[in-house]
Amino acid sequence: MAKCAKRQIAHLDGYVAALSETDRALVNRIYHVQTAVGGLAVPPSMQAWVESTFGDLGAVRTQHVVKVTNLITMEGALFNPLRGVRPIDLWPEVDVCAAIEQTRGGPFCHPESLTPEDIFAEGLPGRVRGKYCITASNIAKYDGYHGLVIFDEHNPLEISSERVRDYIDTALRWAKRAHNADRSAKYFFLMWNCLWKGGASIVHGHMQVALGRGMHYARVEHWRRQALLYRLAHGENYFDDLYRVHEALGLATTIGETRAVVSLTPVKEKEILLISPTCWIDNDDCKEALGSILQTYTGAMGVQSFNLALYQRPIDVAEEDWDGFPAVVRLVDRGDLNVRTTDVGCMELYGSSVITTDPFDVIDAIRSQRDPLA
Ligand SMILES: [Zn+2]
Numbered sequence: 001m002a003k004c005a006k007r008q009i010a011h012l013d014g015y016v017a018a019l020s021e022t023d024r025a026l027v028n029r030i031y032h033v034q035t036a037v038g039g040l041a042v043p044p045s046m047q048a049w050v051e052s053t054f055g056d057l058g059a060v061r062t063q064h065v066v067k068v069t070n071l072i073t074m075e076g077a078l079f080n081p082l083r084g085v086r087p088i089d090l091w092p093e094v095d096v097c098a099a100i101e102q103t104r105g106g107p108f109c110h111p112e113s114l115t116p117e118d119i120f121a122e123g124l125p126g127r128v129r130g131k132y133c134i135t136a137s138n139i140a141k142y143d144g145y146h147g148l149v150i151f152d153e154h155n156p157l158e159i160s161s162e163r164v165r166d167y168i169d170t171a172l173r174w175a176k177r178a179h180n181a182d183r184s185a186k187y188f189f190l191m192w193n194c195l196w197k198g199g200a201s202i203v204h205g206h207m208q209v210a211l212g213r214g215m216h217y218a219r220v221e222h223w224r225r226q227a228l229l230y231r232l233a234h235g236e237n238y239f240d241d242l243y244r245v246h247e248a249l250g251l252a253t254t255i256g257e258t259r260a261v262v263s264l265t266p267v268k269e270k271e272i273l274l275i276s277p278t279c280w281i282d283n284d285d286c287k288e289a290l291g292s293i294l295q296t297y298t299g300a301m302g303v304q305s306f307n308l309a310l311y312q313r314p315i316d317v318a319e320e321d322w323d324g325f326p327a328v329v330r331l332v333d334r335g336d337l338n339v340r341t342t343d344v345g346c347m348e349l350y351g352s353s354v355i356t357t358d359p360f361d362v363i364d365a366i367r368s369q370r371d372p373l374a
Contacts, residue, residue: 007250007360009079010064015249023248030245031264032069054085068264072226075265076352084356088339096337100203104154108204111136111150118147121181130170132163145178145185145211156194156205157298161291168287171209178211179315187212190310197305197334220311224325237324239275251363258289262359268343269333269357276327279313290329296369305334
């Protein structure tokens with residue numbers, strides 16, 4: 001897309017209207033886009049406070065909320081950047097670096113002696129070792145095979161492409177080993193809860209790995225079924241069309257052969273989807289792209305706490321149709337480590353996600369890190 005004036009999510013419906021007929025039809029096939037206007041009256045006694053808090057009295061008096069619903073997966077987002085500057089009660093300032101350092105020396109700093117081992121086959125305990133990590137068994141499991149990839153670096157925000165590649169390779173080797181021990185366990189799920197806002201109970205850097213039986217985890221299976229129905233209805237690959245829609249609107253780019261999409265219906269702030277050129281994330285291109293994105297995320301974009309999940313087909317696809325389902329990494333910002341409130345409330349659990357970050361700011365950050373002259 002040619003360089004143009006700064007885009008804003010507030011004008012999404014205008015961008016859709018300006019697309020070619022083909023692209024517009026594709027957007028409307030996948031998304032329902034709507035703008036709601038909310039008005040309020042600010043009493044004179046509040047005006048000074050509103051101006052100092054929000055900067056612009058007019059933007060508070062008349063608010064534009066962009067509502068996007070994915071008609072295929074029924075994921076929804078309500079965008080109002082104004083909510084990002086609303087007052088929130090804070091903890092007393094937390095020194096994040098000090099908080100991370102205070103936990104140094106805990107069990108994950110000594111995984112071989114202070115974490116349990118998985119039992120892979122014939123009752124034999126074992127670990128998978130990478131260059132920068134080692135696996136352990138999760139002490140309180142949520143599936144039969146549920147392990148950890150424990151980094152040799154305590155601080156989870158010390159991220160490099162080489163390390164990320166090694167963590168993923170080690171996780172994949174763990175999955176193969178578990179699958180070899182039990183051929184019916186084949187649905188691999190990789191996740192990384194980074195720091196306490198991301199739900200991590202241990203500060204020390206680690207990912208979690210699970211290998212399920214019978215059916216993939218619910219949200220992955222939901223995507224598979226919806227993509228299958230999409231192909232039956234339209235004869236096209238849902239993930240290809242999802243990328244095309246975001247590309248047409250200026251919300252996608254490529255990193256090598258890997259597609260990076262800033263989601264129009266993010267589960268929460270700054271959600272990025274990395275769509276692998278292959279159906280399994282054992283290719284260097286996608287691992288390299290992920291390392292690069294994570295460095296941008298925690299560097300230029302200032303993200304401190306995040307969730308990362310890998311959606312991909314099972315190791316053995318004999319009984320289900322996974323045709324055309326790529327490996328997809330989902331990455332989401334979980335917010336400021338100083339903020340007392342959780343970022344997930346009733347709307348996120350039971351309605352649509354309420355989003356303050358403009359997706360166009362996210363794609364700009366990705367592009368400017370990759371091409372500083374852009
Ligand atoms: Zn540690």
